[in-house]
Structure formats: C-alpha cells, structure tokens
Amino acid sequence: MTTQNLSPQVRVGVGVFILKSPNELTNNPRFLLGKRLGSHGAGTFALPGGHLEFGETPDRCAIREIAEETGLDVTNVRFLTATNDYMKAEGKHYITMFVTCVRENETEPQVLEPNKCEFWEWASWEQLMGWVKMADETGEGKSEVDLFLPLVNLVRQRPGIIPTLE
Numbered sequence: 001m002t003t004q005n006l007s008p009q010v011r012v013g014v015g016v017f018i019l020k021s022p023n024e025l026t027n028n029p030r031f032l033l034g035k036r037l038g039s040h041g042a043g044t045f046a047l048p049g050g051h052l053e054f055g056e057t058p059d060r061c062a063i064r065e066i067a068e069e070t071g072l073d074v075t076n077v078r079f080l081t082a083t084n085d086y087m088k089a090e091g092k093h094y095i096t097m098f099v100t101c102v103r104e105n106e107t108e109p110q111v112l113e114p115n116k117c118e119f120w121e122w123a124s125w126e127q128l129m130g131w132v133k134m135a136d137e138t139g140e141g142k143s144e145v146d147l148f149l150p151l152v153n154l155v156r157q158r159p160g161i162i163p164t165l166e
Helices: 058-070 125-138 149-157
Strands: 010-019 029-038 049-053 076-085 092-103 116-122
Touching: 010 058, 010 076, 010 149, 049 058, 058 076, 058 092, 076 125, 076 149, 092 149, 116 125
Parallel strands: 010 092
Antiparallel strands: 010 029, 010 049, 029 116, 076 092
C-alpha cells in the first residue's frame, strides 16, 4: 500500500501538568513548560508529554514521557480533560489527553532530549491564562510567549479547568 492510499489519522497525545509541589494553590498552580524544537509546534511552549503508544494507558504514557524528557519521578497521576486539536497548516489532528501529577521531590527537570526541547521552566496558571488572553486580543494569535495549540485549546475549549491534585 502506498502512502497516497492512506487516509489521514487522528492521533492521541498526552500532555502532562507536572505540578511544582503538592501544595500548589488550587487557583494558580505552578507547572513545567518547555520550548519545543524539531517537531510540529517548534518554537512554542508546551507541556512535557508525547504520543500514546498502542496498549498504553495515559498514566503510563505520562510517567514514561516525563522520565524520558525530564528525568523527574512523579506521583498522583490523574486525568484532567481532553481537547480536540486540528492543526490544519501542519496537516495534523490530535486528541490531547491532559493529566496532572506532582514531582516526587525537589529535583529540577533536565533537558534529556535536546533535539526536542530547548529548556524547561516553571510557569503559573495565571501566566498561561494571560498569554492566551493576549493572543486572543491581538487577533493574530501572538503573545509574549507562543503556546503549543493544545495548551491554547485547553483554555478555550475547557473554561474553568485548572490543573490541581484535587
């Protein structure tokens, strides 16, 4: 079979809100963001995560991807919500399942896949909401921080959702 005969596929991605501590504020938690490199969404800020493997649960995917990308150990992995992410310009369509968890200790994340992520940093929910609002207000989708579409869609498609352990 040639690729011309294949129909486009919807893939499943898992985005992981790693909370900085188990004591994060429920209305403004801090979580890990990284700057994407070398893949669709390059140059945008995104959560750690990746593709759900065949037969894998979203929780196991989250734990695996976090270890591969950051070296962090996490606990309390919980499903948060999902978004529908159609990336027309890139010819991609994802359902992104978001999960929330917390790092086990005070270890800082490492960039273990430098071809995929430039750096990791902690951000707050209020910052994320501000970046999406600024992008919406400009009418061009631009803010001081360019966000990966699933994060933008999380704010737009799931108003009121906040990543917490509760």
